[in-house]
Amino acid sequence: MASTLSQKPDTLQRRGLMLIMSSPSGAGKTTVSRMLLEHDGHIRMSVSVTTRPPRPGEVDGKDYYFVGQAEFDRMVEDGAFLEWAFVFGHCYGTPKAEVKAGLRQGHDFLFDIDWQGTQQLYQKLETDVVRVFLLPPSIGELRRRLTSRGTDSAEVIAGRMARAQAEISHWDGYDYVVVNDDIDTCFAKVTQILAAERMRRARQTGLIGFVRELMHPVP
Template identity: 50%
Template sequence: MLVLSAPSGTGKTTLAKNIIEEDEHISLSISCTTRSKRPNEIDGKYYFFKTREQFQKQIDNDEFLEYAEIFGEFYGTLKKQVLDKLKKGEDVLFDIDWQGHRQLSAIARSDVASVFLLPPSKEALLQRLKARNQDNSEIIQYRMERADEEISHWHEYDYIIINRDIKQSTEKLLSVLRAERLRKERRTGLNDFVASLIHEKFVKSKVV
């Protein structure tokens, strides 16, 4: 499970999209949310859009791997969706905040690799939020005020990427993904391979 977190406007969604396009062995975990659907968003592709009553029922039924309230709306990851993918040997990318990261790490730390994305500056963050053209000035101001709180959790993550250039950041995140796949504890069948390698017989060359 690869977790990607960042303050709003840092480029997290674009980076996640790039990773999914670049690597066929990882897919995005689609979160449930109570927030309103934005233009061009498709239910079941970007999010599963729920009413607060539906979301609360899923909480009561223990259907979430993690969930959190962000900017007054709930977001959560369904257990079944993620576990089905992991059982098939697929990696799963999580676009979640520090609260979700803490919950995932608490229940499956050895299966989680986490990356925190930082903006190059507060000014750059503000300009990106404005350029998205998704929020009014009050919401942008609120997101800027929340940025410090989110950034304060950077030290809880395994890797840090400062997103000065989206192409370079994509390559860095791909490097993290590839390196994490090479960890010995994640290499299925590695113990058997090494054991067979050690016990493999070979013919000694004749000394000339």
């Protein structure tokens, strides 16, 4: 077996992490998440289980795991979820076994969830969780972004604005808060956060053996 010293320090065995990205609708969470998945091959989206029916083009096992309500309820009873929630008439949950196995293997997962789901994940896997909250530069700009989509009625936009302000009130429950006034700058900051968190000593599980060999090299 090759010596641990033959490895580069930045390629030592590492435990994976769970990067949670939250924001009010219109603050850029979906865009930044998509950019991250496109530019970083070492992180993947956590695939949730949902009772929502598939939308056109969605693939079971890739976009979501689609199940019936009875199956979802059984999974809740069996403790199969790290977190789950009832949102807009449907249930969503994060499968426990898949994520825990991936973390042990050094895989990073990206989560696009709200503050309630974030709390549940943090309570169960605190040291594996990195919480990032994106804020709009102003409420006026947030309204402009929601309106410019041209897909929602004034009533729906008003509801989204009210929900956004409620979500913003939970900003202090996150490790990092980034103001998204420019999407490229915001993305750069998120990638810096991810890079730093990957280098945390507690996650570098290969460091113990590496340092031991530095201190007591084999003749």
